[in-house]
Amino acid sequence: MNNRILEVEDLSVEFSTYGGDVKAVRGVSFAVTRGETMAIVGESGCGKSVTVQAIMGIIPMPPGRITSGSAKLDGNELLGLSPKEANEFRGIQIGMIFQDPMTSLNPTMTIGDQIAETLVVHRHKTYAEASRQAIDLLEKTHIPEAAKRVTQYPFEFSGGMLQRAMIAQSLACNPSILIADEPTTALDVTIQGQILELMDELQRTENMSIILITHDLAVVARMADEVAVMYAGQIVESGSVEDIFYESSHPYTLGLKSAMPSNIGDRDKKLTPIIGSPPDLFSPPHGCGYFARCPYAMRMCEDMQPTNFSVQRTEDHHARCWLQHEAAPAVAEVSQSNQDKDNAG
């Protein structure tokens, strides 16, 4: 059995606007391993949400447009399907939860009906059967008094409880992948911890893969097995969570890390921001998207798109940066495959 449950190849998405075409996602490739968690991390507007929404086929088209690429779930193509064909996998094989649980549920339908609806549509159950199963699902996500809760409306739930209900809803048909689009961003920190714990637990009991989208490196460190760092519509570095944190090979990953607050060391130390702002995706730069903000930028970075170098320290660790070229100078902070060679020489 192929260990890769989802394989995304060279995905590009554009949006037509009055100001021109926004190239939101530019050739993204990644793969999700069965039963593992893949985190996509990056700042606002880097295209991480658009990437997963394109896979789910829920980008409004128009104005959205998938210009190239493929996404294969167990070998079956997901892109370019008709709504009817797409509904054969949406909600069944892939479940999805969103950033703001407060607005992600229909305010005029009971929680129970919304969970039951998935089962009625996909599993052809009656509403009575489906409602009973909805109670089980809510219990699975540790919502107390589930039997009473199913008859309530979203406005009677707290934010954390709503996100639990969203998870229950997305689990209804036992999906093999759960896509979580910033699931804890709208929640406070304690609730955030509980939701992550729940996702962790369900991943083990349900044996599903998770695609976790976040801008929070702490969440990544806690949850992820594999990480893809996105910047300006591209994946700039990908690898195992250890690779990303301990062998950071792209200056942007380094920048994210140093912008993160730490509870060890000097408390008076100021956080180091990444100076500048991301490039205009109406006309993406010819060279590296990070060129203008990169402290290690070289002349060639401005004009030439860096290739996706394999950082040969570990398997599957890639960085889209010219510093990984064998002719590039060694930089102390950046892990380079040729560093050993340079040091030796």
Place this chain on the structure above:
Amino acid sequence: MLAYTLKRLLAGGITVWFIATATFVAMHQVPGDPLMNDKAVTPEIRKNLEQKYGLDKSATEQYFIFLGNMLRGDFGISFTQQNRRVNDIIRDHFPVSATLGLLAIFFAATGGVLWGALTAIYRNRLPDIIIMFLVILGISVPSFVFAALGQLLLVNINSMLGQSLIPVAGWGTFAHMLMPSLVLGLGTMAFLTRLMRSSMLEVVNEEYIKTARAKGLSPVRIFFRHQLRNAILPVITVLGPQVAAITTGGFVVELVFAIPGLGRYFVQAVQQLDYTVIMGTTVFYGAFLVFMVILVDIIYGFVDPRVRLE
């Protein structure tokens, strides 16, 4: 829910009292009185009449007499129509206006929701452009123009068929009601279409629609179960005042179609300063409006669960 309803009814009662008082004061500020229209009233006759109708009393006294009678549900006798009680006028003619108005509201609401939903689906495409053009016409062209055009259309249809399928004017059967209620509801229909359209377009961009799509629901199901019900809420909100506006505002349409509704008496009474009829119809219509708004608020609670608990 019961406490809420009672509270609303009590507040409604106070509103009606305000309406009654304001109308009374305004009416007595207008120069002239109901007896002015009668030809050659000698001072003696005038005095006798004033005594008979209580017009010789001070305004304050008249106000309290009026309030007392109103509480007993008696609006008195018309000044200008021989021996006709205002209660009888309302009882005879309001049902006609109400039937016409409710039918008009029915056309307006169903049409508004339907066309509004349709324009939202076909946003910026030909059906949307055509319907929105007609909506502008519906809002800006006054109802008597549509009334005349409607009659003309009926005349043409009838003469083409060689028989009177739908009567051009008058009142009595259901066929009589069709054209006037359609004409009366047209403006409101246009208004509701616009409201429904913008509401639909707002709901389409809601997060829960994205959730519904991610759940793998069919577009038809999403439209009916998730979009429509949420989009219809603002339409219901304005329906209450619109019901009252249509039932009371049908005067012109009633006139063109020769319908014996209450509107005619309402306008006539104002022209002739028929105090009792003015007071009676105004207070009655005011109470009707207040009641309709409360009714719609209660219905709203059934559609939107968030309102129910408050």
